[in-house]
Amino acid sequence: MSASTSLAGSPPSLSGNLSPSPPRAGDPLASGLRTLFDPTIRQTTEKLWIVHQSQIALAEELERLISQLNHYLETTDPPLLKPTIVKLASVGKRLNAVNAQLHTIQGRVNRLFIQLSKQKAINNANNNAASTSATAPGPSTLGVSSFTSSSPAAAALAAAAGVGVPGSSASGSRGGS
Template identity: 60%
Template sequence: MSSPTSHVSPTPELSTPPRATDPLSTGIKSLLDPTVKQTTEKLLQVHQSQQALSQELDRLINQLQHYLDTTDPPSLRPTVIKLASTSKRLAAVNNTLQAIQIRVNKLYVQLSKQRLPH
């Protein structure tokens, strides 16, 4: 019970392909050919560069993995603790300097008012 597919219409052709001897198509082709060729070459270069980068990353990962497997990495915890302590002390010094600056500005304003004749 299959029905014939004759009710499906063929896709209409939107335009006829340009003839090889058509001066307009030849001109457009000659205009675009260098750009297409250059773009293709650049894409190939990018692809090759990406492959080289991927290989270099694999090599680096292997070296780092070998380093981690064969050595005992240094402990960074004491250094991080020192840096955190130094950061806290620096913040305290900055707060003190800011308070001093505010006091100096207030003194400057008061001295400026006293110097002005009333």
């Protein structure tokens, strides 16, 4: 149980990367997606952390109860408690499996957040480069270069936003031309 108790502490701080910033005039898609996803990511992370902490507390309490019952079994001739102890041990094993799954989910959420942050950084870099060039990009090319990676998440975001990605089903004409 030392692995689950080593995870105790304060919740992961995503506030440094998720702090609301004023929307940029040149990047409405990124700011819109950020505004859409930030509260959900924060809320999910906080709830996962609370569930994880309660699972750790429950696991510790189950360990304490099992050790007391085992001591009771060794010192006295108890009534039929052995089936209950076996059930508690089974519940403890399932609880550890749930904790491991929660840890995996938290890792996935963190990786998704990192990927979205990297994508936003690419968008910002592309928009900064486009704003400093002599020619202004047309409305159909604004932000498209940031979604040309082979990432499935980038393709899904592009499809949801209606931005064409070469080689995906979302590419093509956005308007009625």
